[in-house]
Amino acid sequence: MIRFLNFPGNLGHLKCIILFHAFILLCSYTVKAQTTHRLTGTVIDSLKDVVSGADVFIIADKDTLSSITNTHGRFIFSGFKADRISLLVMSVGFKPYTRSFQYKEGQQNMDLDMIVLDLESNLLDEVVINGRDKPIKFKKDTIEYNASFYQVSENDRVEDLLRQLPGIEVDEHGNTTTMGKPLQKLRVNGEDFFTSNVKDFISQLPASVIDKVEIINDFGDEANFTGMKTGEPQKMLNLVTKAGQNRGTFGNALLSGGTNKRYGLQGNGNLWEGSQQIGFSSSSNNTNNEAGVNTAVAAGVNYRDKLSTGVTASAGYNYTYNKNLSQQLNSTETVTTEGTIKNDSKSAAKSADNNHNINFNIQSIANKSYFQASLGGSLAIKNRDGDIFSKQTGLILQDLQSASGSNTKTPNLNGNFVWARSMEKPGRSMSAGVVVSSGINQVSDDLRNKISYYDKHTSQLVKDSLVNRFVDTENRTNMVTADFRYSEPLKSRSDSSVKRNIDFSYFFSLSKTRNSLYTKVDNSTGRTSVVDSLSSIYSSSFMFQRFAISYRYQAERLNYSLGVTAQPSLLTGQYAGNEDRISHFELNLSPIVNLSYNLSNWDNVAFVYTGSSTAPDFYQLQPVPNISNLQNVIIGNPNLKSSFTHSGNLSYQHTDEQNGSTLQLALNGSVVEDQVVSNVVLIKDTLNSLKQETHYANANGAYLIGSMYSYSLPFSKNKFNAELRGTFDYINMISYANNDLNQNRNINFSQTLKLRMNQRRLTLSTSATYTYSSNRYSIELLKLRNIETWQFNWSGRAFLNKNFSLNADVSKRINSGYSLTVANPLLINLSLEKILFKNRQGTVSLQAYDLLNQGNNLVRSISDNSITDSRYNQITRYFLVSFNYRLQNFGHKKTR
Missing domain, CATH: 2.170.130.10 (TonB-dependent receptor, plug domain)
Known part of the structure; x- marks a missing residue:
């Protein structure tokens, strides 16, 4: 059953269409002109805001053509011959707009003045229509x-x-x-x-x-x-x-405090007058329950407005401060051809991040041209101090005690310019764009380490080694990209609404990086001196081009592009002390496929293929040892080539018109050529013990096959909904271990059943999720590393009366397969909320989090030939009292 108000913008639309067609049939006449025409226009409301999604119809002789306004309120018709045209524009909540006009002799194109829709003011009684x-x-x-x-x-x-x-x-x-x-x-x-x-x-x-x-x-x-x-x-x-x-004032003010020194302050306000938008926000809280104990402060201001018809300008500034105190347990297992290395570590760290972001933007959208220019900048300042104790067993017996301090400063600046234009000939267009960016990443590390070596046969301590280093790193990156596109329409039948184009495009990208690394130690005089063997200056550049030509077909239901791209790339590098200049040229050919087919208004199938090149990161190219982690020193490879990724995605979506059920399916895959992978090798030190070094190489064989689905079924007039969804991924990850190729065949599977009840006074949701992950290394075939997790969730909201509501959130997690000892937590969160004031915009609430104090943070990460299980400290059980006042006033009249 559909409910809506009895006014012409809704119920009257059907009458409007019938009368409109009847009028055209009575007034139609035979058209003899053979000139094909093009009609364009923009639909706005009485407050000069664009109306997107409006239905537009034209009657041209005996043909009825339809279109929908895009996000800028624009519509286009082309390829019809009739000189006399009748136009109908309709959108829910607005009065229908009708107009008739005639092309002059020899006139081919007509761009209408702004079409203004008036709000439907006849908001009378509510009408109920079965449907x-x-x-x-x-x-x-x-x-x-x-x-x-x-x-x-x-x-x-x-x-x-x-x-x-x-x-x-x-x-x-x-x-x-x-x-x-x-x-x-x-x-x-x-x-x-x-x-x-x-x-x-x-x-x-x-x-x-x-x-x-x-x-x-x-x-x-x-x-x-x-x-x-x-x-x-x-x-x-x-x-x-x-x-x-599409206008209003909204925001809220929040004040909260609780046990365990938890607090929250928040205030934001937004003035929205269609195209004019003014907003500010500020907050300070320490209630984030993610890893560690967090304190967050944020503030920002944003402004957007129309300078004139079609021209919009915006500016914004945002600041964030994040402080984190964390304690972490890690269990890492690394497989090699000679055996397994187990690394158990404990760490404590505190960090403070300050981030500033500012941006300016101007955009102009006219009937035949588009222009956009922006300028942005950011500054990030990070400070971190930490202590780590790690114990290596298995193939290597070592203990590492490390204290470190790090200061990072990262300023960035970027600019963007885009221009596009539609030509006189319908369908002909061109565009060009340029992006320029420049950034610096400066890092100063103070590393203090103590390594204890043990005899692998007796496990007795052999030697202690103290290693202190000061490492200064500066990475400067400058980048420019440019693109040009041109589209030429192909001739179509005069009575066809199908559009065909040949598209040409060119893309150019050039990035230059200069990386300096200086490692210093304290000398006998108490001053620091540079260690030449651990210092270097390295520069690299990556030039990438893409030439593309494609055929584009556009119809009411079927849209596709087919073509081919040629993508040459050149990676060069040079470092101080070596006169040889490294140069690698690659040429990749790949197809262009982009298809979307609407079988009906409730069925769609789509396929997209992309191919892209990626340059190695500077630390992967840097040939000088990075000693930030003495148990795994990193040495880059300046001879690396760029990688190329082929990706494809196929999706199908369906809605059943009878029962409202929905089905969404997706299949995706990717293959990487010349992927940059790590090569972890074991080398002997002066004590005839072993240590790890990470190098980099190019390799083939990495691919991914993934799928996902979602099926949703509403019933009992949508008061209940059942959803079944799941994913399955098969990933072949590659790396090297002691120069031998290692394949990690990773299987991820998840399945979720979710039930939801939506009632006016009661909302309930429950779900059960099973996840399975398996990792199998080719260099160690007999040992599987699998984890399984069951997650059960239940949440509900009950309105006890007009002003009181009770909320509950309960979850139970069952884990198996982790290296760390883990609990199977039962988390219970409850809150009681009361609505305040006559306008009902204020609330006071009492919230209880993790009543049983069983929360824990457990994460598994996979990197090349290593698997790491991590657990962080958290404050999960606390009680909070909050007062919140929401400001919201929508639909008021514009005052300026």
Whole structure:
């Protein structure tokens, strides 16, 4: 059953279409002109904000053509012959717009004046119509969720709405992913929104103002303007608000305090007047339950506004400070051809990070041109002090005590310029862009080490060795990239809405790196002196080009690009003391494949292939030993070549029109040529003992095959929802151990069953997840390293009455296969919340975290021929009292 208001913007749309077609049939006449025409226009509302997703129809002679406005409110029709045209534009919440006009003799193109839609003011009684909601639709590069299909409570934020959408995951920290990929950009009604920070704003915006949620495969503004889409798209979240809700004032103030010296302060405010956006934020808290004990401070201000029609400018500044006190246990197992090395370590560290970011941006979008320029800068200052004690057993018997201090300073500056233009000939366009960046990374390390050597037969102490070093490293990187694209339309049938283009593109990238490394020791006079054998100056450059030609086909349901690229690259390097200049040239050919096919409004299949080159990092090229870790000294290889990665992704998405169920499937794979891998070798020291050294080499054989699926089934009028999702990955990782090729065949499998109940006064969610990970090394075939985890979660929210609500979150984790001794924690979090004030915008809450005090942080990481299990200290049990006041006022009239 669908509920909506009785006004022409909704129920009247069907009448509008019928009357519109009847009028055209009565007024139509035979058209004799043979000139093909092109029609373009932009749709805005009465407040001059663009209207995206509006339905646009034209009647040209006996043909009816349809289109949808893009994120900039633009629509395009081409290839029709009729001189007399009738236009209809409709969007939910606005009055329908109709117009008829005629082309002059010989006129081919017509660009309409701004089409202004007026808000529908006839908001009368509510009408109930029996029918089926359409929860999801597929539109080319976009998945569109109908927000009205999902249950939204009074104080829900957008993140609460996203948690109900099939195929979308929002974790406890607000990080959002879809089909395994993070949502990296946020827009509202097709326009950039404040800082575009997805995590921040989905926790601030009320879900009640949202009409639709769109997940877009975004190829960038330049590609959206020209239609030439290449490379791997980012996932973008676009929120479409209800009519008249594209402005407002929102924010909140939070004050909290509790046991274990926990506290939180937060204040943010945002003024949103369509295109004008002013926001500020500030916070200070130590309630982050991730690794270690954390204190975080943040502040920022952002401004965005239209300077004139189509021209938008923005600026922002953000500051963050993070302090971390951590204690860590590590258990690392390294396999070699000669045996296994076990390393158990304990560490304590404190760190403080200061980060400044500033940006300026200006963007102009006109009927036939696009321009964007930006300037940004950042400064990161990091200080770290730590102590480590590690014990090596197995093939090597050593103890290492290390105390270190590190200071890092990283200033960066970048600029970006993009220009694009549509030509007079319909479909012909060109664009160009330049990006320039410059950065410095300066690190000063004070390393104080004591190594104890043991006899491998008797385990008796043989010798202690004290090694103190001061290491200064400076890495300077300058980079420039440029690209040019040109698209030429191919002739189509005059009565066809199909578009065909030949696209040409060129991309150029040049990066230059200069790395200096100076290692110093205290001499007999009490001064420091440079150790030449552990110091060097190394410079490298990487030049990459991509020439591409492709054929692009665009129709109502089928869109694809097919072509080929040639990608030459040149990696050069030189270091002081060696007159030989290293030079490696590579030429890679790869196809262009980008396909999207909508079988219907509820079925879509898509495939994307990408090929890309990657240069080695400077530390992998640096030929001088890095002694930061004396138990594993790193020595780069200046003869490395660049690697090339082939990646492909196939996806299928389906919504059942009858029961609202959704199915999403994805299959992805990648193969890497000349991958840069480590080569961990064992060498003898002066005591005839062994120590590790890490070198680098190029190797082939790395690949990945992955799959994932999600099936969601709503029932009982969407009051209940069941979802089954899972992943399976097979990864062949390669490395060298003592110059022998080692393959790590890694299998990852996960399966989740989730049930959710959405009622007005009660929301419940429960899930069970099983994960399995297996690692098998080719150089040690008989020993498997498998971990299995069962995770059970239950959460609920109950409204006890109009003003009180009770929240509960319970999870149980069962672990097996880790090297460290681990618990199977049962975590229980409870909170009681009371709504305050007549406007119901204030809340006071009592929160209890980890009532049984069983929280622990356990992580497994895999690197080449080593597996590391880590556990960190945490403060997980504490009680917190919080007062929160939310400011939200949406839909008010514009005052300026």
